[in-house]
Amino acid sequence: MGALALAVALAGCNDSDSGKGRRSSGSADSSSSDGKTTYRLGEASPPQESTMKESKDSKFTVTPTKVQTGTKADMDNSGLDMDKDKAPRIPVYVWSTLTHKSGKAMEVGDMDNDLVVKTDKGERTKALIVFMGDAKWPNCPEPDTLKKLSAGQSEKICTAFLIPEGQKAAAVQLSQGFSSEPLEWPVKN
Numbered sequence: 001m002g003a004l005a006l007a008v009a010l011a012g013c014n015d016s017d018s019g020k021g022r023r024s025s026g027s028a029d030s031s032s033s034d035g036k037t038t039y040r041l042g043e044a045s046p047p048q049e050s051t052m053k054e055s056k057d058s059k060f061t062v063t064p065t066k067v068q069t070g071t072k073a074d075m076d077n078s079g080l081d082m083d084k085d086k087a088p089r090i091p092v093y094v095w096s097t098l099t100h101k102s103g104k105a106m107e108v109g110d111m112d113n114d115l116v117v118k119t120d121k122g123e124r125t126k127a128l129i130v131f132m133g134d135a136k137w138p139n140c141p142e143p144d145t146l147k148k149l150s151a152g153q154s155e156k157i158c159t160a161f162l163i164p165e166g167q168k169a170a171a172v173q174l175s176q177g178f179s180s181e182p183l184e185w186p187v188k189n
Helices: 007-011 072-076
Strands: 059-069 089-102 115-119 124-126 154-164 169-174 183-186
Touching (some): 059 115
Antiparallel strands (some): 059 089, 089 154, 115 124, 115 169
């Protein structure tokens, strides 16, 4: 049996952020002091503040380092049981370094939860979530989202996103809540 992909992850997030409130909005710690919102791949985000109960007030950075668009063959070989009524999708792989800066230990999954891929057509898609099984991607192993990092520790991860076939990844974004613009790392195609 193929793995089942969560439909919400495939639907994207064109109109709004997920609203999960992983980081505080409006705080000086959750955005850069100079108002900068665009970065180069390999450039770290300003420190982000966790609002998760277990790691409240902990700080971390996210550094997208590489973005690669997959192929239809990657999709066919992934093991995902895709809805035949939906438009064909292809994977985009985003490699990032997550660095815990200070505070209580944090799970890897709490640090990359607000990453989004924006396409050249303006569609925004959150990372793929798979229930009942695994998706297999070439050179992009599923990260251990439950692994805890303490201050000073980093983890290099790869995250898979699904975008409509025929579109290209234009940027990686890090949502900043409803009241702030997302941070963005443009992708050079």
